[in-house]
Amino acid sequence: MEVKNVKGTKDVFGDEVEYVEYIESAMKSIASVFNFEQLRIPVLEHSEVFVRGVGEGSDVVRKEMYTFDDKGGRSLTLRPEFTAGIIRSIVQNKMYATMDLPIKKYYLGPVFRYERPQLGRYRQFNQFGVELVGVKNILNEIDVIRLGYTILRTLGLDDVKILINTLGDEESRNAYKVALKEYFKDHIEHMCPDCKSRYEVNPLRILDCKVKEDREIIKDCPKISSYLSQESNERFDKVLKYLDALNIPYEIDDNLVRGLDYYSETVFEFHYTSKKGINYGAIGAGGHYDKLVSEFGGPQLDGVGFSFGVERVLSVLTDDGFNSKLIGPIDVYVLPLDEGVVPVAYQALPILQAFGYRCEINLDGTKLGTQIKKAVKHNARFAVIIGEDEVLKQCLVLKNLETGEQQEISVEDFFSRPDAYLDAHEHECHCGSHDDCDCDGDCDCDCDCEEDDHHCCCHHHKEEN
Ligand code: HAM
Numbered sequence: 001m002e003v004k005n006v007k008g009t010k011d012v013f014g015d016e017v018e019y020v021e022y023i024e025s026a027m028k029s030i031a032s033v034f035n036f037e038q039l040r041i042p043v044l045e046h047s048e049v050f051v052r053g054v055g056e057g058s059d060v061v062r063k064e065m066y067t068f069d070d071k072g073g074r075s076l077t078l079r080p081e082f083t084a085g086i087i088r089s090i091v092q093n094k095m096y097a098t099m100d101l102p103i104k105k106y107y108l109g110p111v112f113r114y115e116r117p118q119l120g121r122y123r124q125f126n127q128f129g130v131e132l133v134g135v136k137n138i139l140n141e142i143d144v145i146r147l148g149y150t151i152l153r154t155l156g157l158d159d160v161k162i163l164i165n166t167l168g169d170e171e172s173r174n175a176y177k178v179a180l181k182e183y184f185k186d187h188i189e190h191m192c193p194d195c196k197s198r199y200e201v202n203p204l205r206i207l208d209c210k211v212k213e214d215r216e217i218i219k220d221c222p223k224i225s226s227y228l229s230q231e232s233n234e235r236f237d238k239v240l241k242y243l244d245a246l247n248i249p250y251e252i253d254d255n256l257v258r259g260l261d262y263y264s265e266t267v268f269e270f271h272y273t274s275k276k277g278i279n280y281g282a283i284g285a286g287g288h289y290d291k292l293v294s295e296f297g298g299p300q301l302d303g304v305g306f307s308f309g310v311e312r313v314l315s316v317l318t319d320d321g322f323n324s325k326l327i328g329p330i331d332v333y334v335l336p337l338d339e340g341v342v343p344v345a346y347q348a349l350p351i352l353q354a355f356g357y358r359c360e361i362n363l364d365g366t367k368l369g370t371q372i373k374k375a376v377k378h379n380a381r382f383a384v385i386i387g388e389d390e391v392l393k394q395c396l397v398l399k400n401l402e403t404g405e406q407q408e409i410s411v412e413d414f415f416s417r418p419d420a421y422l423d424a425h426e427h428e429c430h431c432g433s434h435d436d437c438d439c440d441g442d443c444d445c446d447c448d449c450e451e452d453d454h455h456c457c458c459h460h461h462k463e464e465n
Helices: 015-033 047-053 059-064 083-092 138-154 170-184 193-201 203-208 212-218 230-245 310-319 322-326 339-346 348-354 368-377 388-393 411-416 418-422 459-464
Strands: 044-046 066-069 075-078 103-112 124-133 161-166 263-271 284-289 303-309 332-336 359-361 382-386 395-400 406-410
Touching: 015 103, 015 124, 015 138, 015 310, 044 047, 044 083, 047 059, 047 075, 047 083, 083 103, 083 124, 083 303, 124 138, 124 310, 138 230, 138 263, 138 284, 138 303, 161 230, 170 193, 170 203, 193 203, 203 212, 230 263, 263 303, 303 310, 310 322, 332 339, 332 348, 332 368, 339 348, 339 359, 339 382, 339 388, 348 359, 368 382, 382 388, 388 395, 395 411, 406 411, 411 418
Parallel strands: 332 359, 332 382
Antiparallel strands: 044 075, 066 075, 103 124, 124 303, 161 263, 263 284, 284 303, 382 395, 395 406
């Protein structure tokens, strides 16, 4: 008998391995830059972690968990998400007592949900996410959204849509639930079985229903904004103002309620339609919570976090031409001309990498011509050539392998602003005829500007200014 993989799971091989690793390492390194540290938790938890954490009213707990009794008769569950387990770990290890607040953790790994497999929906998939616990200020919340947005932008997703809503505080939600029950009272009989049980357990969840006929009824239901306490109203206003100030685009979606029970106040989702026009569902989602830490026996601390579905991020990036865009050519091939200069040449690597350039050093000790051929074969954009003469003069030669042009640059200049030389094609002319000119000297560089009185301030032509 042929044995196949379990439905809703998938093997990752070939190029896809490289793509997934690229995505995961970009997510991890950007989270580190935002000062989040990794927290690794078990895949297996006592079922109670999710029943208490995610909530008995959620679809995840009611229908989607892989739960079983172990040989000792304990009910265990393969994690269907991270947040509850992360908070369990923070509380159990009393991290709030030994660490400065807020606690900032990121995580990555497989999660399991017994859902109907379809486009962008698996039974085993991977999440990358963060939790910030001990929120002191709304800015902590904004920072978490900014982190998610930065990760997606850095991966090359320029047109990310952030849907945002507030669920208000408990008082607001209770008032809203009463209003929803009143509204759906006359409709519920004609709605889907899921909505019927949501009506009893948590009427907010009805807003998440995807059944077409139900959506018609839902579209005219009362909106949370009319039931928000003054505090929640002001809080949400502040969140939006900060997002505006940071130029983070968002759309308010007053039907966004999220499927997990722990949220209060701000909730959000990251959406992206790939260049092929495919929408795989939210590529990430999160929000604020205020009872989760105390639910696990910790102090009253608020938290906020989000998780990305790694497979969904991979799908949109693959559709958009992930291959050529991200795993693209080497930016710089560093070519030391003999062994004696290797230590100097090697110094270029950490500097270029810190600026985000993909680079490689050739340690073959071959002749310049051979080294250049190798760099060209690897599609490198630039070669940095360093020989004994260059070391003596404290300079290097930068060769553009696309145009063949080369220039001698002082090591100090290049190492302090490699982007000024490597991204020279993004050269902006600041000549006197443009509004944004801040240059007051003349130069006769060879940029395309046709103004007579041209003076260029770009780094590329630094010498000429
Ligand atoms: P969630 O919305 O259940 O939130 O899942 C987060 C992301 O995981 C989704 O936006 C989606 O990209 C991905 N995802 C969910 N289900 C599947 C599936 N069956 N197949 C593939 N990808 C899927 C949470 O899990 C919360 N813990 C997020 C959070 C963190 N809230 C606060 N902190």
